[in-house]
Every structure is written in C-alpha cells, then in structure tokens.
Amino acid sequence: MSYTKIDQYLEKNLDGSIAELSELVAQPSVGAQNWGMQECAQLTARLLAKRGFTVEVLPTGGAPVVFAERKGRNADKTLLFYNHYDVQPAEPLELWETPPFEPSLRNGKLFGRGVSDDKSHITARLYAIDALLDSDGELPCNVKFLIEGEEETGSIHLPKFITANKGKLAADACIWEFGGVDHREVPMQYLGLRGICYVELSIETAAIDVHSGVGGSIFENAAWRLVWALNTLKDQNEKILIPGWYDGIEPPTARDRELFDLQPDAAEEYKTRYGVKKFLKGVTGGTDLFMQETFEPTCTICGLTSGYQGPGSKTVLPARASAKVDFRLAPGQKIERCLTLLRQHLDSGGFEEIQIEFLGGGPAAKTNPDDPFIKLVVETAEEVFESRMELIPMVGGSGPNYPFVHELNMPVATAGLGYPDTRAHAPNENIRLDLYVKHARHMARVLKEFGK
Amino acid sequence: MSYTKIDQYLEKNLDGSIAELSELVAQPSVGAQNWGMQECAQLTARLLAKRGFTVEVLPTGGAPVVFAERKGRNADKTLLFYNHYDVQPAEPLELWETPPFEPSLRNGKLFGRGVSDDKSHITARLYAIDALLDSDGELPCNVKFLIEGEEETGSIHLPKFITANKGKLAADACIWEFGGVDHREVPMQYLGLRGICYVELSIETAAIDVHSGVGGSIFENAAWRLVWALNTLKDQNEKILIPGWYDGIEPPTARDRELFDLQPDAAEEYKTRYGVKKFLKGVTGGTDLFMQETFEPTCTICGLTSGYQGPGSKTVLPARASAKVDFRLAPGQKIERCLTLLRQHLDSGGFEEIQIEFLGGGPAAKTNPDDPFIKLVVETAEEVFESRMELIPMVGGSGPNYPFVHELNMPVATAGLGYPDTRAHAPNENIRLDLYVKHARHMARVLKEFGK
Numbered sequence: 053m054s055y056t057k058i059d060q061y062l063e064k065n066l067d068g069s070i071a072e073l074s075e076l077v078a079q080p081s082v083g084a085q086n087w088g089m090q091e092c093a094q095l096t097a098r099l100l101a102k103r104g105f106t107v108e109v110l111p112t113g114g115a116p117v118v119f120a121e122r123k124g125r126n127a128d129k130t131l132l133f134y135n136h137y138d139v140q141p142a143e144p145l146e147l148w149e150t151p152p153f154e155p156s157l158r159n160g161k162l163f164g165r166g167v168s169d170d171k172s173h174i175t176a177r178l179y180a181i182d183a184l185l186d187s188d189g190e191l192p193c194n195v196k197f198l199i200e201g202e203e204e205t206g207s208i209h210l211p212k213f214i215t216a217n218k219g220k221l222a223a224d225a226c227i228w229e230f231g232g233v234d235h236r237e238v239p240m241q242y243l244g245l246r247g248i249c250y251v252e253l254s255i256e257t258a259a260i261d262v263h264s265g266v267g268g269s270i271f272e273n274a275a276w277r278l279v280w281a282l283n284t285l286k287d288q289n290e291k292i293l294i295p296g297w298y299d300g301i302e303p304p305t306a307r308d309r310e311l312f313d314l315q316p317d318a319a320e321e322y323k324t325r326y327g328v329k330k331f332l333k334g335v336t337g338g339t340d341l342f343m344q345e346t347f348e349p350t351c352t353i354c355g356l357t358s359g360y361q362g363p364g365s366k367t368v369l370p371a372r373a374s375a376k377v378d379f380r381l382a383p384g385q386k387i388e389r390c391l392t393l394l395r396q397h398l399d400s401g402g403f404e405e406i407q408i409e410f411l412g413g414g415p416a417a418k419t420n421p422d423d424p425f426i427k428l429v430v431e432t433a434e435e436v437f438e439s440r441m442e443l444i445p446m447v448g449g450s451g452p453n454y455p456f457v458h459e460l461n462m463p464v465a466t467a468g469l470g471y472p473d474t475r476a477h478a479p480n481e482n483i484r485l486d487l488y489v490k491h492a493r494h495m496a497r498v499l500k501e502f503g504k
Numbered sequence: 505m506s507y508t509k510i511d512q513y514l515e516k517n518l519d520g521s522i523a524e525l526s527e528l529v530a531q532p533s534v535g536a537q538n539w540g541m542q543e544c545a546q547l548t549a550r551l552l553a554k555r556g557f558t559v560e561v562l563p564t565g566g567a568p569v570v571f572a573e574r575k576g577r578n579a580d581k582t583l584l585f586y587n588h589y590d591v592q593p594a595e596p597l598e599l600w601e602t603p604p605f606e607p608s609l610r611n612g613k614l615f616g617r618g619v620s621d622d623k624s625h626i627t628a629r630l631y632a633i634d635a636l637l638d639s640d641g642e643l644p645c646n647v648k649f650l651i652e653g654e655e656e657t658g659s660i661h662l663p664k665f666i667t668a669n670k671g672k673l674a675a676d677a678c679i680w681e682f683g684g685v686d687h688r689e690v691p692m693q694y695l696g697l698r699g700i701c702y703v704e705l706s707i708e709t710a711a712i713d714v715h716s717g718v719g720g721s722i723f724e725n726a727a728w729r730l731v732w733a734l735n736t737l738k739d740q741n742e743k744i745l746i747p748g749w750y751d752g753i754e755p756p757t758a759r760d761r762e763l764f765d766l767q768p769d770a771a772e773e774y775k776t777r778y779g780v781k782k783f784l785k786g787v788t789g790g791t792d793l794f795m796q797e798t799f800e801p802t803c804t805i806c807g808l809t810s811g812y813q814g815p816g817s818k819t820v821l822p823a824r825a826s827a828k829v830d831f832r833l834a835p836g837q838k839i840e841r842c843l844t845l846l847r848q849h850l851d852s853g854g855f856e857e858i859q860i861e862f863l864g865g866g867p868a869a870k871t872n873p874d875d876p877f878i879k880l881v882v883e884t885a886e887e888v889f890e891s892r893m894e895l896i897p898m899v900g901g902s903g904p905n906y907p908f909v910h911e912l913n914m915p916v917a918t919a920g921l922g923y924p925d926t927r928a929h930a931p932n933e934n935i936r937l938d939l940y941v942k943h944a945r946h947m948a949r950v951l952k953e954f955g956k
Contacts, residue, residue: 084816141818144713205816246717250817259779263929264830265698265901268802269742270774270783270793275805275827276738283735286728288854290721322722327711331722341722350720353727354820359807360828364536364657365702365863366593367830367902368806368929375727376812378716378819402740411817449717450819477715477820 055435058496061183062489069182069492070162070485072099073175074155076137077164083138083205089115096137096174096199103181105197110217112209115201119220124191126503132196132223134456134464135174136203139166140477147479161482169476170229172483173468173491174199177227180495192503196223200452203229206250206412207452214455225425226462227498228453232470233487235321239433239441239494241426242466244418246346247381248450249390250354252409253278254374261359267369274373275358281403282375286351290332292379294397297349302384304347308445311421312342315442325472346446350380376411380450383416417454418446423463425502432497433467436490467494507887510948513635514941521634521944522614522937524551525627526607528589529616535590535657541567548589548626548651555633557649562669564661567653571672576643578955584648584675586908586916587626588655591618592929599931613934621928622681624935625920625943626651629679632947644955648675652904655681658702658864659904666907677877678914679950680905684922685939687773691885691893691946693878694918696870698798699833700902701842702806704861705730706826713811719821726825727810733855734827738803742784744831746849749801754836756799760897763873764794767894777924798898802832828863832902835868869906870898875915877954884949885919888942919946 076099081092096118097107105120115138142152142165150156152165162172177197184191198221200210214221233239257272267273286292319337323329335341354377359370379390391410398406419426421443433441453464469491475481528551533544548570549559557572567590594604594617602608604617614624629649636643650673652662666673685691709724719725738744771789775781787793806829811822831842843862850858871878873895885893905916921943927933 084814084818086815140820141812141814143812143814143818204819248717248819250819252817257780260927261930262778263901264802264804264806265700265832265899266797267778268804268830268832268900269800270787270797271778271780272782272784273804275808278808279731279734279805280740282731288732326714326719326723328709328723332724335722345718345722348721350716352716352720352725352821353731353811354716354818354822355811355813356727356730356808356822356825357813358809359805360593360595361807361809362536362593362595363538365704365828365830366536366595366806366929367656367700367702368592369804370806370808373808376817378720378817380717380720447717448720449715475712477818478713 055493055497057187058183059493061186062179062492065182066485066489069175069179070157073162073167073172076171076175077155077167078153080153081138081166081201082141083115083202084141089138089201092137093118093201099175099178100197103178103185112213114209117201117213118197118199120197122191122195124193124195124503126193129503130194130196130223131499131502132198132221132226132462133177134226135197135199135229136170136201137174137199138201138204139169140204144479149480160485162485163480163482165481168470168474168481168483170203172488173229176469176488176491177495180492180499183492183496184499192500195499196221203451206248207414208412210452211414211455214459218460221460223460223462225502226456226464227495228464228466229451230470231466231468232474233437235472236316237437238439239437239467240444241430241441242444242447243421244446245416245451245453246446246448247385247414247416249379249381249387249413250411251377251394252374252411253281253377254372254407254409255405256372258371261371262369264367264369271369273369275370277403277405278358278373278375281398281401281406282353284397284401292349292351294393296393300384301349301382304343304445307421309339309343311443311445312339315342318342321472346448347382349382349385350378352378354378380448381416383418386415387413414450414452415454417457419457419464421445425463426465428501429465429467429498432501433494436494436497467491467498507945507949509639510635511945513638514631514944517634518937518941521627521631522609525614525619525624528623528627529607529619530605532605533590533618533653534593535567535654536593541590541653544589545570545653551627551630552649555630555637564665566661569653569665570649570651572649574643574647576645576647576955578645581955582646582648582675583951583954584650584673584678584914585629586678587649587651587681588622588653589626589651590653590656591621592656596931601932612937614937615932615934617933620922620926620933620935622655624940625681628921628940628943629947632944632951635944635948636951644952647951648673655903658700659866660864662904663866663907666911670912673912675912675914677954678908678916679947680916680918681903682922683918683920684926685889687924688768689889690891691889691919692896693882693893694896694899695873695878696898697868697903697905698898698900699837699866699868701831701833701839701865702863703829703846704826704863705733705829706824706859706861707857708824710823713823714821716819716821723821725821727822729855729857730810730825730827733850733853733858734805736849736853744801744803746845748845752836753801753834756795756897759873761791761795763895763897764791767794770794773924797900799834801834801837802830804830804832806830832900833868835870838867839865866902866904867906869909871909871916873897877915878917880953881917881919881950884953885946888946888949919943919950
C-alpha cells in the first residue's frame with residue numbers, strides 16, 4: 053500500500069496542526085490545581101467535532117471524560133485511542149526558559165507544559181485522521197477516543213467510568229496515550245506499566261506554630277514526627293520496611309528479562325541526561341538496571357513541606373507537616389492492601405496521629421508481547437522510523453492500563469512522539485516537530501492496516 | 505517619690521504613642537527577607553531624634569544599628585536600652601485575621617507583625633521618656649539606645665559591632681528588648697537566655713527533577729537523603745545523637761532550680777494556650793517542665809522543603825531538599841564547636857553531600873539574680889503591676905545577651921509588655937494596651953530611681 057499522498061499531506065500541513073496544538077497547550081489544565089479543566093475538555097471536544105466525530109463530554113465525579121467516535125469503512129474493526137487532556141503542575145516556574153502556558157517554538161521544538169504529556173499525542177492523532185480523510189474521504193475502521201482529565205492525578209475516576217461504559221468503549225485494540233523513541237531514535241513498544249499508590253501523609257501536633265525557643269524542648273514538633281515516621285518506611289538500601297509489602301508480587305518472567313537483554317545498555321545515557329553519577333543499590337547498567345527501574349516497587353518522597361521555607365531563618369516550631377509519597381507497585385500488588393499495610397505499619401510504630409490521604413492510583417498491568425495487534429504496530433513503525441520498534445516488557449511509569457487490559461480485554465500498544473529530552477513533568481517540557489510528523493505517519497498506517 | 509504627674513501623662517497621651525507604634529509596625533522590616541530594613545532604621549532614628557537624642561545609623565555589614573544617646577541630670581549613671589527594629593516573616597499569611605503590616609486595634613489590643621517583638625518596646629520606652637521630660641524637663645540619667653536590625657536572624661553582626669564600639673556603648677546597666685507578665689499577670693524577670701545555632705541543611709542529588717516513575721528506583725532522591733540524615737540527628741526521645749554534643753555543658757545551679765521551684769506550675773496553662781495534650785520526655789509540669797524548657801539543648805526542625813508541595817499529586821523525584829534547623833544551646837556550648845561536631849557527624853554517617861549553612865546564633869549567658877540593678881528593676885515593678893516581679897533564671901528563647909554580659913560587663917534586666925497570648929513569631933501577633941502603659945510607667949520609675 054502506498055502512503056505517498058498521506059505523507060505529503062502530513063509534510064505540507066504541519067503549521068496548521070501545530071497551531072491547533074499550541075491553542076491546546078495555551079489552555080492550562082492542571083488537574084492537581086483544578087485549573088482550566090472544563091475549558092480544556094470543551095476545547096478538546098471541539099477539535100474532535102471538527103473532524104466529524106460524535107462527541108460527548110461525560111461526567112466522572114471529577115474532571116470530565118471526552119468521548120468521541122466516528123464510523124469507518126470496515127464496520128467490524130474498532131480502534132480506541134486513549135489520551136488525556138490534563139497536565140502536571142508547571143512548578144517550579146522559575147526554571148522555565150519561556151512561560152509554561154505560552155507555547156514557544158524554537159530550534160524545531162515546541163515548549164510548554166503538557167506539550168508532550170499528552171496534548172501533542174491528541175493533535176498528532178487528529179492530524180493522521182485529517183490525512184486519511186484527505187486521501188480516502190473516509191476512515192479505514194471505526195475510531196473511538198477516550199480522553200480523560202485525571203491521568204496526572206491518578207485517574208481516580210477512570211476505572212469506574214470504564215466499568216460503567218463497557219459497551220460504549222468496546223473496541224478491538226487500544227493505542228495508548230504515550231510512546232516514543234529512545235536516545236538512538238529507535239521507537240519503543242512499552243508493554244506494561246507499573247502500578248501506583250500515591251498518598252499524602254500529614255500531621256498536626258498543635259493548634260498554632262510556636263516560637264522554637266519556647267516550645268523546642270517541651271512540645272512535639274510536626275516536622276520531626278513526620279521525619280521519624282518517613283524514616284521507618286524505607287531504609288538507605290531502598291528496602292521498603294512496611295511488613296508484608298513485597299508479598300504477592302508476581303515476579304518478572306524469563307521473557308521479560310529476555311526482552312530487556314536485547315536492549316543496549318542505558319547507563320551512560322541516563323547519567324548524562326539526568327546529571328547523576330551512579331544508580332541506587334549499586335547497579336551499574338544492562339538488564340539489571342532495566343529490571344530495577346521497572347519491576348521494583350518504590351517508595352518515593354515527591355514533596356516535603358513544613359514550617360518556614362523562605363530565605364534566612366525563622367525560629368518556629370511547626371504545628372503541621374506533610375509529605376507526598378508515591379509508591380510504585382509491581383504486578384500483583386493491590387492498592388487496598390497497600391493502604392491497609394501502610395496504616396498498620398504507622399500505627400504499630402506509634403504514628404497513629406499521621407493521616408493518610410489516598411490521592412490516586414491503580415495496579416500494574418501488562419499486554420502480551422506476542423499479540424497480533426502489537427505485531428501490526430511494530431511492523432507499521434518500521435518504514436516511518438527506519439528502525440525496528442523494540443519491545444519493552446514494562447516501564448517504571450504508571451497509567452490506568454489495568455482496566456483496559458483486564459476489563460475491556462484489549463491489547464494495549466504504545467506509540468508516540470516522546471524522546472529522551474522531552475522533560476515530561478519537569479520544567480521546559482517539549483516535543484520535536486520531526487517526531488510529531490512521524491507519529492502522525494505511523495498512526496495513519498496503523499489505522500489503515502488495522503482496517504483491512 | 506511621687507509618680508502621679510508621670511502616670512497621668514501616660515494615661516492621657518496613649519493615642520499619640522500608639523499612632524507612633526502603628527507607623528512603625530506599618531513599615532515592614534523583615535530581616536530574613538531583607539525587606540524594608542533601611543527604611544525602618546531611618547524611621548526609628550527619626551523617633552529618637554524627635555526626643556532630642558543624638559542619633560547615628562551605623563553600618564554593621566548587615567542591617568544597620570540605630571544608636572542614640574541623651575545626657576541626663578546624673579552624668580555618672582548611664583542606662584542602655586537594647587531593642588531591635590527587625591521582625592519575623594509574617595508567613596503563613598492566610599492565618600492572619602487582619603493583614604500583618606496594617607496595624608489593627610480591636611478589644612484593647614493592637615495586632616500586627618512585630619507589634620510585640622519588638623516595636624512596642626521601642627515606642628513604650630520613648631513614651632516613658634516623653635513623660636519624664638514633660639514632668640522634669642530633663643532625663644534623670646544618661647540614656648543610650650542600641651537598636652539593631654538583625655535580632656530575628658541571629659544578630660549575626662552584633663557581637664563584632666559591640667566589640668568595636670565598647671566606648672560608645674559603655675553603660676552601667678542594660679534593659680533588654682523584651683519582658684512581660686505571665687498568665688497570672690505577674691511580671692517576670694528573665695535572667696538568662698539560651699544560646700542558638702541556626703543552620704540550613706541542603707542537598708542536591710541531580711541536575712533536574714525527574715519523573716518519579718522513571719527515576720524512583722534507580723536515582724537518589726534528595727528528599728529521602730535529607731530525611732535519613734535528619735533522622736540521625738535526634739532520636740524519638742529527644743536525645744541529640746551528634747557525638748560530643750552534650751560535652752562541656754555547665755549544669756544549672758541549685759539557685760536556678762530554687763528560683764523555678766518558686767514558680768507556680770505552668771502545665772495546664774501551656775496546654776490550653778498551645779493546644780497540646782502532653783509534653784516531651786514525659787514531664788508533667790512543675791520545676792521539671794521549666795528546667796527542660798530552658799536549660800535543655802534542642803534540635804528543632806523549623807522548616808522542611810522539597811519537591812512538589814501544592815494541592816493534589818505530582819509524580820516527581822526531587823533533585824533538591826532542605827531543612828531549617830535550630831539548635832538551642834545550654835550554657836557552656838560554643839557555636840564553632842557545635843558546627844564542627846555537626847559536620848563530622850554528617851560526614852561519618854555518609855552524608856558528606858549535605859551542605860551546612862550557618863544562619864546565625866550565639867552562646868547562652870546569664871545575669872546574677874543578686875545584682876543590685878536587678879533588685880531596682882524588681883522593686884520598681886511592684887507598684888505598677890501590683891504584684892512582686894518574679895525571678896526566672898533562664899528562658900528557652902535566645903538573644904545576643906552574651907556580649908552585653910561578658911564584653912560590656914553589665915547586668916541585663918528584662919522588663920516588657922509581653923503576655924502569654926502575644927503570639928510573637930506567629931500569626932496574629934498582638935499587644936495589650938493596658939500592659940503598654942504599665943511598661944512605660946515601669947520604665948519611667950527605673951530611669952528615675954537609677955538616676956538617684
């Protein structure tokens with residue numbers, strides 16, 4: 053099949069698609085701060101309606117889901133795109149070279165909060181659809197979009213939404229919200245996502261902050277209580293100390309290890325990219341580094357706050373302290389059980405007064421590397437990227453793939469336009485325009501081959 | 505000696521003095537944030553010049569010192585007032601009932617940042633001077649004011665300034681910047697101040713923040729490193745774990761304990777005021793509570809900051825973390841030695857990468873409870889407060905009394921208008937106007953008796 057006409061369309065109309073992406077990035081949609089969510093959902097809906105999709109903005113109990121569908125030539129095949137319109141907070145603002153919500157194009161890259169994660173993946177897929185409609189006048193198969201607004205805050209309402217809308221969401225396969233190339237420009241197929249259980253631990257020890265000269269030796273200090281409690285969660289060798297935490301974990305398979313063995317060592321590249329000198333637990337690289345990065349449960353402090361944090365000194369005994377803690381889960385670990393174990397552990401350590409607020413999460417899930425849909429996505433990538441797409445059994449990040457794999461029973465393939473310096477979740481998040489076009493070309497091919 | 509005329513003056517002219525205090529409070533002077541320091545020094549100088557003092561605004565290397573003197577009838581006796589025009593940061597701003605730098609008068613109290621600590625002590629003393637000048641046309645003795653601008657940030661340049669200006673500052677006795685009544689309305693004479701060594705501990709583990717899904721199990725986390733390091737500083741029984749920390753401490757004397765024995769139990773009052781249920785280390789009240797509050801070395805976390813601290817969740821692995829830590833020192837503990845011990849302790853625990861920034865401090869010092877000047881201050885208080893002033897051998901707070909006691913060789917007496925709900929260093933800091941007048945009456949008496 054020739055893709056000449058489609059590829060030409062995608063070379064010629066880039067400015068228009070990037071303008072559409074810029075409009076989407078300029079609309080803040082910071083879920084954690086409940087900033088611009090409705091506006092961004094409506095804008096996303098308009099972009100879909102423009103392409104002739106039937107669009108619904110559906111309530112979830114939190115930020116709404118944008119659901120869209122359009123029939124295609126092959127009425128028996130349906131492809132579901134999963135995306136999200138919410139973005140991470142932009143802080144720390146002072147580290148951005150240009151304002152996070154004023155998209156800035158320089159050196160073939162577009163910068164802005166959410167430009168990579170995940171707004172470009174929405175518009176690049178619409179761009180592929182534009183090219184197919186331009187070339188053929190119709191879509192090759194039925195296409196559905198499920199675009200949620202709570203991915204960055206743990207997709208807290210999505211699993212229930214999926215259970216309640218199984219018929220509406222029914223499809224044969226799913227293209228996931230992200231994907232991309234590694235530092236060699238090789239496209240990656242991510243087959244599994246780690247689970248996550250994100251909590252805020254907080255403590256209040258007094259009604260008011262007290263002068264530290266007065267209270268320092270006689271009143272409890274919220275910051276100290278928090279430090280001592282956190283210290284009981286993980287030792288300096290990264291072992292999580294909560295009893296029972298590692299029980300029930302499904303270990304990686306021989307096939308998982310085999311797939312990682314095929315990958316080139318990433319150690320030097322990681323060191324350069326992140327400015328670190330070594331890795332935790334003494335691993336030096338190779339498959340061991342990948343296995344630790346992706347299959348290990350973690351306990352990460354994402355934020356600490358207490359007392360005075362401005363310049364200079366303030367002599368105060370803090371009455372309140374809190375920590376944001378992100379537990380990544382291996383396959384087999386269940387959210388409810390983890391929360392119960394955490395509570396029991398804090399209580400048995402004398403930290404009954406520490407409050408646990410669950411801020412979102414879900415279990416880990418994996419797609420079979422030998423599924424025919426995975427094969428199709430891998431094969432269509434080859435011509436576009438001039439490189440064989442590689443299979444990664446699991447990544448360290450998380451996402452709500454569990455209900456797609458286990459409720460909707462569909463294979464989930466990743467394909468996208470990320471690259472190592474894309475800075476998702478960090479200041480100066482950006483995309484490369486060349487990869488934007490490649491992703492659209494890839495998606496046009498996936499849809500066309502899938503519709504056959 | 506009759507104080508009728510003076511007391512009448514102080515009853516009648518309160519509005520004017522409070523207007524002057526309000527002007528001083530409305531001028532922010534937050535040393536930690538270098539906000540308004542020069543402006544506040546100049547305003548303070550103008551208030552003194554208005555009373556015929558010879559005023560100098562002198563450089564220190566940091567915020568300037570305001571020095572003022574005026575001769576009195578008895579040329580052989582000189583009283584030195586030590587005050588400060590700097591204030592604590594007003595944060596957290598959301599807990600203030602009225603804006604911190606817009607003085608607000610309600611229910612016989614004046615609210616505002618710095619109103620109690622220490623601006624009212626400046627204007628109430630000037631108010632006493634106004635009354636003496638009105639009554640006698642002259643001051644009873646020579647009066648000097650040393651008003652610094654770095655008290656809340658550790659008086660970092662004051663000891664050197666005092667050494668370099670011994671002649672200028674020479675006096676027979678000193679009235680300290682603070683003082684006040686306890687919950688029974690009994691005035692307190694504080695004879696000693698704990699030392700302080702305030703540091704910021706900080707760590708940077710990577711060039712940039714990383715997505716916690718990617719980095720959580722392979723990269724060092726600055727927040728975790730900080731938590732583990734802090735945990736080695738103090739155990740849950742409040743014992744400081746830095747080797748050698750308690751060496752060289754001069755234990756409290758039998759007289760110190762005897763003076764505390766005379767004090768009524770403060771346990772219930774503390775619990776009510778601060779909203780706490782119990783005290784550290786199982787003390788329940790009485791002299792044990794006072795001894796622990798004032799003579800024990802402490803290690804207080806005054807602030808913690810790392811990573812994401814906004815609402816909701818952000819999945820980030822922080823590259824930076826820091827803690828503000830306030831070590832209070834018992835008599836005999838030296839700053840330099842403490843800093844050296846802290847560095848050695850962190851290094852030997854594998855925390856060489858943690859930076860220590862010294863943000864200010866000084867050693868503890870005490871005035872002899874049997875000094876004749878202390879007796880004068882106690883006796884003159886009795887008529888004003890209708891209660892015998894009580895002797896407190898040591899307080900938990902700190903201040904730069906060491907160079908006054910050990911370089912200028914003068915007794916230091918405390919007298920002031922503080923009261924238990926004055927909320928120094930906390931939101932809704934305030935003074936009571938009735939105590940403002942009483943302090944002015946007391947100071948007029950001290951000056952007059954001292955000049956005899």
